[in-house]
Amino acid sequence: MTGQAVVPSALVVDCHDPRRLAEFWQSLLGGTTIDYPEFDVVALRVPGLSFDFAQVPDTKTSKNRWHLDLATDDPGETVRKALGLGAVTADDVCVSDDFTVLRDPEGNEFCVLHRANAAAPWASPE
DSSP, X not given: OOSOOOOOOOEEEEESOHHHHHHHHHHHHOOEEXXXXXXXXXXXXXXXXXXXXXXXXXXXXXXXXXXXXXXOSXXXXXXXXXXXXXXXXXXXXXXXXXXXXEXXXXXXXXXXXXXXXXXXXXXXXX
């Protein structure tokens, strides 16, 4: 490759119900959804990241190989909000004083970081 720029375009999430999953994440993160019915995709565009929720017939059967870490100014409130929107705790994956592991409505794991805020989203491990 000579001088070609390569940048991420979107994080694609396989799911059964793209609309439902896009609405869950939009309620948690904000952003704008865009429907691509010809591809069975609902996209969510949030600052710094795009998700493409793609309908697939397969069911998730194991822990994600990738997951999101969410930085927030109020971790407790973010966890409560996610749970109210349909997330569930994932204590079987990990329990830590540094983050809370949750699953979205289709079982995809994500973490709410306890020591990273939205202004400084990366928290170094101690």
